[in-house]
Amino acid sequence: MDVPVHKIDIRAATETDVPQLRELIELSVRRLQAGDYTPAQIEGALGHALGLDTQLVADRTYFIAEIRDADGAMQMVACGGWSNRKTLFGSDGGPNRQSDLLDPKTDAAKIRAIFVHPDFARRGIGSLILKHCEDVAAAAGFTRLEMGSTLTGVPLYKLKGYVERERIDIPLPNGEVLPVVKMTKEL
Secondary structure (H helix, E strand, C coil): CCCCHHHCEEEECCHHHHHHHHHHHHHHHHHHCCCCCCHHHHHHHECCCECCCHHHHHHCCEEEEEEECCCCCEEEEEEEEEECECCCCCCCCCCCCCCCECCCCCCCEEEEEEEECHHHCCCCHHHHHHHHHHHHHHHCCCCEEEEEECCCCHHHHHHCCCEEEEEEEEECCCCCEEEEEEEEEEC
C-alpha cells in the first residue's frame, strides 16, 4: 500500500495503545533488523534493549503515526518518541534506566524507540516521526539531541544530520551482545 506522507496523522500514544505498540515494535525488530542482528541478538534484545519504554507514554512524549485503512479504521504504521529523561534507550526492562529529568540548557534530549511497520518501511514515515520528535523537543527548549541507534537506523539518522559518536555493546539477558551506536545532532 503506497501512502502519501501527507495522509499520515501523528498523535501522542496513550496507555490503551501499549499492547498494539508492543506488537508493532516486535514485528518491526524481527523483520527490519534481521539483516543487522542475529536471531539470538533479536531475541535477547526484545523487551530489554529494544522495546517500549512506557515512561515515554506516561510523559506524553511517545507518538504514533497512523493512516486510515480501506475500511475507515485507523492503522498504526510507526511509532517513536523523545525524552527529557536521562535514559538513552531500552524498554521498561532495559539496562541503565535513569528517570532523572534533563535540563534543556545543558543536556541533550533523547530520541527514543522509532519503529516502522515492515509493510510501510522506506516510505518516509520514520523520517516523519523523527522530525516530529525533533520539533517537539526543540519547542521544549532543547538545542541538542542524542540517541542510541540500532545498526539498522544509522544510515537514516546520518542522512538526517546525526553524527556517530560511540559504539556501545549492550550485554543481553541471554548472553548475547547488541551493538548500539550513540549519535548526536545540534538543532
